[in-house]
Structure formats: C-alpha cells, structure tokens
Amino acid sequence: MLEQLVTSFIASSGFGIIFNAPKQAIVKCGFVGMLGWMIYFFMVENTFDAVFASFVASFFIAIVSYYFARRYKTPVIIFTVGGMIPLVPGGLAYNAMRHFVLNDYNVAIQLAAKVLFIAGAIAMGIIFSEVFNQIVRNIQLKIRKKHV
Amino acid sequence: MNNIRKRNYTIDEICILAGQIMLESGAETYRVEDTMNRIAKSFGAEYVESYVTPTAIVFSIDGDEITNTKMKRIEKRGTDLNKITVVNSLSREISEGKWTLQEAYQKLIEVQRAPFVYSYWLQILAATIVSGCFVIMFRGSWVDFIPGMITGGFGYLCFLIIDRIVRVRFFSEFITSAIIGICALLLVYNGFGMEVDKIIIGSVMPLVPGLVITNAIRDLISGHLVSGITKGAEALLTAMAIGSGIAIIIGLF
Numbered sequence: 209m210l211e212q213l214v215t216s217f218i219a220s221s222g223f224g225i226i227f228n229a230p231k232q233a234i235v236k237c238g239f240v241g242m243l244g245w246m247i248y249f250f251m252v253e254n255t256f257d258a259v260f261a262s263f264v265a266s267f268f269i270a271i272v273s274y275y276f277a278r279r280y281k282t283p284v285i286i287f288t289v290g291g292m293i294p295l296v297p298g299g300l301a302y303n304a305m306r307h308f309v310l311n312d313y314n315v316a317i318q319l320a321a322k323v324l325f326i327a328g329a330i331a332m333g334i335i336f337s338e339v340f341n342q343i344v345r346n347i348q349l350k351i352r353k354k355h356v
Numbered sequence: 357m358n359n360i361r362k363r364n365y366t367i368d369e370i371c372i373l374a375g376q377i378m379l380e381s382g383a384e385t386y387r388v389e390d391t392m393n394r395i396a397k398s399f400g401a402e403y404v405e406s407y408v409t410p411t412a413i414v415f416s417i418d419g420d421e422i423t424n425t426k427m428k429r430i431e432k433r434g435t436d437l438n439k440i441t442v443v444n445s446l447s448r449e450i451s452e453g454k455w456t457l458q459e460a461y462q463k464l465i466e467v468q469r470a471p472f473v474y475s476y477w478l479q480i481l482a483a484t485i486v487s488g489c490f491v492i493m494f495r496g497s498w499v500d501f502i503p504g505m506i507t508g509g510f511g512y513l514c515f516l517i518i519d520r521i522v523r524v525r526f527f528s529e530f531i532t533s534a535i536i537g538i539c540a541l542l543l544v545y546n547g548f549g550m551e552v553d554k555i556i557i558g559s560v561m562p563l564v565p566g567l568v569i570t571n572a573i574r575d576l577i578s579g580h581l582v583s584g585i586t587k588g589a590e591a592l593l594t595a596m597a598i599g600s601g602i603a604i605i606i607g608l609f
Contacts (some may be wrong), residue, residue, distance in 0.1 A: 211492055212492070212493060214466070215489035215490075215492045215493050216489070216493055218485060218486075218488035218489050219485075219486045219490055219493060219561075222482040222483070222485050222486035222489070223486060223562075223566070224437075224480060225474050225482035226435075226479055226482050226483055226486070226512075226562055227435045227436075227437050227471050227478060227566075227567060228435065228437055228439075228473050228474060229437040229438060229473075230437065230438045230441050230473065231473065233437075233441075234467050245493065246567075251410040258420075271517070272415045281445065281448070282441050282444065282445075283383065283387060283437075283440050283441060285382075285383070285384060285387075285437070285440070285570065285571070285574070286437045286440070286441065287565070288570050289437070289566050289570055290566075291566050292566055292569070292570050293561070293564060293566040294490070294493060294567065296564055296569070298490075298494075298557050298560065298561060298564060299494050299553075299557050301595070301599065302553065302556065302557050302560075302599075302602065303553075305600075305602060305603050305606075306602075306606055308603065309603045309606050309607045313575050325577075327569075330573075332572045334570070334573050334574065335577050335578070338574075338577055346424075
C-alpha cells in the first residue's frame with residue numbers, strides 16, 4: 209500500500225514535468241494523481257470491478273482538480289491530466305494487442321471491450337463531476353442572492 | 357523609434373495571438389474561445405464571435421466600424437501547461453485593466469518566445485522515474501524497477517530525437533514503442549528484470565496522449581463537437597501507433 213502511495217505520487221508529479229506544468233503546480237499534480245490512484249487501487253483490491261473503480265476515481269480526480277483550479281486560479285486541465293493518466297488502461301490495452309498479434313481473437317476482443325468500457329467510465333466520471341460542479345455552483349449563487 | 361514600436365496593435369491581433377499560444381500549448385477549445393472573447397470585451401469590443409478548432413482560429417469583432425474577421429491557421433500542437441497558465445492569468449489581468457493594448461501584445465510575444473520551463477534532460481529524467489514507478493503501480497516486482505527506468509528513459513530520449521528529425525508524430529511514436537519493445541526484450545533476455553510485459557507497459561506510459569484524451573472529453577461535454585471528435589481521433593491514432601509498434605516486436609520474437 210505504501211509503495212503504491214509513493215510511486216503514484218512520484219509518477220503523477222513526473223507527468224507534470226513531462227507536460228511542462230508550472231513549478232508551483234507540480235506537487236499538487238502529484239497529490240491529485242495519488243488520490244485518484246489510491247481510490248482506484250483500494251476499490252480494485254476490495255473486489256470492485258475495474259470499470260466502476262475507474263469511474264469513481266476519475267470523478268474524484270475531477271472534483272479535486274476543480275477545487276484546486278478555483279483556489280489557485282489556474283486552468284483545471286493542469287491538475288486533471290496528471291491524475292487521469294494512471295487510470296488509462298494501458299496494461300489491458302497491451303494485453304489485448306498481444307492477443308491480437310498471437311491470432312487469439314477471442315481473448316483479444318474480450319480485452320478490447322474491457323478497455324473500451326474503462327475508457328468510457330473515465331469519460332463518464334469527468335462528465336458527472338462537471339455536472340456536479342455546475343449544480344453546486346448554481347446552489348451557491350442562489351444562496352448568495354437570497355442573502356443579498 | 358523603430359517600426360515595431362510605433363505600430364498600433366489592434367484588439368483582434370492580440371486576441372488571436374493569445375488564442376494561438378493557448379491552442380499550440382494544448383488548451384481546451386472552450387478555454388481558448390473564452391479567453392479570446394474576454395480579452396476583446398475588456399478592451400471595449402462589443403460583439404465578439406470566435407470559432408476554434410484544433411487546426412484553425414476564426415475570430416470576428418463587430419462594432420461601430422467595419423466588421424473585422426480574421427483567420428489563423430494552427431500548424432503545430434504541443435504540450436506546455438505553463439504557457440496556458442501564463443496566458444490565462446494574463447487575460448485575467450487584462451480584464452482588470454492592468455495592461456494597455458501595446459503592453460499586452462509585448463507580454464504575449466514574450467510568452468510565445470519563452471522556452472520550456474524544464475530542460476529536455478529534466479524531462480527525460482522525469483520520464484525515466486515515471487516509467488519505473490508505473491512498473492510498481494501495475495504490480496510489477498521491484499526487480500523490474502531499474503529495467504523499467506532504463507527502457508522508459510531511453511525510449512523517451514529516442515522519442516524526442518526522432519520527433520525532431522521526422523516531424524510526423526505518429527511515426528515517431530511507432531518507432532519509439534518498437535525501440536522500447538526491443539530494449540525490454542534484450543534486458544530480460546540478458547537477465548535484467550523478469551516480466552517483459554510489465555516493463556514494456558511502464559515504459560510506454562510517458563508516450564500516452566493523456567492531455568489529448570482529457571481535452572477530447574472536456575470539449576465534447578462543452579458542446580465543441582468538431583474539436584472533441586478530431587482530438588479523439590488524434591488520441592486513437594497515437595494509441596494505434598504505440599500499440600502497433602509493440603505488436604510488431606512481439607510478433608517477430
């Protein structure tokens with residue numbers, strides 16, 4: 209568990225450097241990535257499906273990134289990218305590819321379908337959090353109007 | 357006084373320059389449009405329309421004078437999150453009325469000419485460490501940590517070199533992943549590391565088009581269908597290039 213915490217933090221901050229993120233944002237990138245990966249890892253360890261785990265993790269990554277973006281007045285994308293990359297089903301896609309090459313199409317197509325679903329789950333996570341943020345913002349605006 | 361100093365920069369030139377920098381650094385479409393409109397409005401333009409796709413900007417200002425429409429073709433696209441942040445905060449300062457037209461243009465030119473925040477060597481070092489970490493995250497053993505770092509770092513170095521020579525993104529990704537495959541196989545064959553699969557997956561991660569994928573999704577949500585789909589196609593092509601590079605190596609050996 210501890211090695212997962214440390215490696216995911218370092219990996220996400222490393223992506224910040226590869227993508228030329230501003231220096232102040234590197235540690236925050238690492239934090240977002242670590243949080244997302246820990247949610248995903250914890251859920252998969254506790255026999256949740258990888259598709260659902262990806263959805264929940266990307267949802268929380270987007271929420272936290274949005275919070276950071278508003279707090280530090282920087283574009284959201286800086287924080288989302290670093291967090292999202294570990295969730296990309298690279299391992300599965302690789303295995304699917306390998307089975308395609310070995311002419312084992314039955315397994316390959318099963319794996320490819322799984323890859324597709326996980327990618328869709330990540331997208332849905334981002335979409336849900338976007339909608340969630342809009343609702344929260346609208347409620348906040350309404351409350352403020354009432355007070356005034 | 358030289359010519360450049362005397363010139364009066366118009367609002368649309370500044371907006372298009374800002375948009376161009378953001379788009380070339382990999383910003384989301386809606387953010388580019390929003391920034392351009394905001395800058396134009398804070399300089400006093402009333403009716404502003406902008407249409408941005410990953411390859412072109414169309415920008416139009418409507419006012420008391422003649423309607424002014426300009427188009428800018430975007431040739432190269434990279435990833436530079438720092439420039440996006442700088443332009444974003446610059447547009448904020450413009451809205452607060454901190455800069456005049458001339459000053460804003462000078463600032464934008466400075467941003468456009470600025471080099472990357474991190475040197476190439478630091479980026480390669482980051483790729484090296486990232487690859488090693490991903491081997492562990494995908495439940496590889498610590499035996500494969502160092503081999504993962506070596507192949508990942510070497511792969512990224514090759515990617516930067518090939519990308520500079522060939523200038524066709526997909527081709528350099530294809531060749532790089534093939535090189536990574538060969539390196540991983542050679543290392544394991546010579547007794548360094550145990551699982552070829554884990555090493556390859558970890559080392560390929562720095563090439564994954566993460567920014568393009570998230571941008572594609574965010575563009576699609578915000579209703580920029582053309583940009584979203586084209587970026588999705590870009591991400592798919594990259595994934596195919598990486599996948600087929602690896603596939604060829606596995607198929608051969």
